[in-house]
């Protein structure tokens with residue numbers, strides 16, 4: 347799919363195609379559509395992320411709360427979105443044994459209790475051993491910085507999903523700004 351095609355999309359088609367760039371938050375795509383035309387993939391991505399950055403804290407927490415737990419109930423019940431299913435599967439989270447699954451569920455519950463939103467991590471950039479390690483580490487972070495970290499992960503997920511849809515090599519697309527500073 348190229349940018350000419352993206353820019354020619356009507357509202358419904360755009361939301362159908364990009365509605366899950368931000369997990370279960372088609373409102374973001376609906377708002378981004380108004381900003382067309384987009385000059386390139388980077389420009390399109392910037393609009394998604396600018397919308398998230400401009401939300402009040404309640405809206406940002408709402409976005410996090412729309413994410414299913416990693417290796418959680420939706421995975422067990424087969425009710426994940428196609429994108430999330432693929433990401434969790436790539437990280438090896440669909441084939442955890444009962445002990446590892448239970449440990450992750452207990453860590454997820456502690457995290458949610460501490461911060462009031464679920465633990466979010468770009469599963470495709472992680473793996474089944476790193477996920478619980480990172481969860482245990484982030485459990486000790488301060489709420490303000492943890493909110494920023496979690497939103498950075500939402501952007502990484504969106505970045506990879508957009509690159510998939512537009513047939514771009516994710517490594518060739520500029521990473522989100524908030525993610526870049528973390529990696530330096």
Ligand SMILES: NC(=O)N[C@H]1NC(=O)NC1=O
Nearest residue numbers: 416430433466467468469
């Ligand atoms: N909780 C959480 O991070 N979920 C998300 N992560 C990811 O890579 N896909 C998701 O659905």
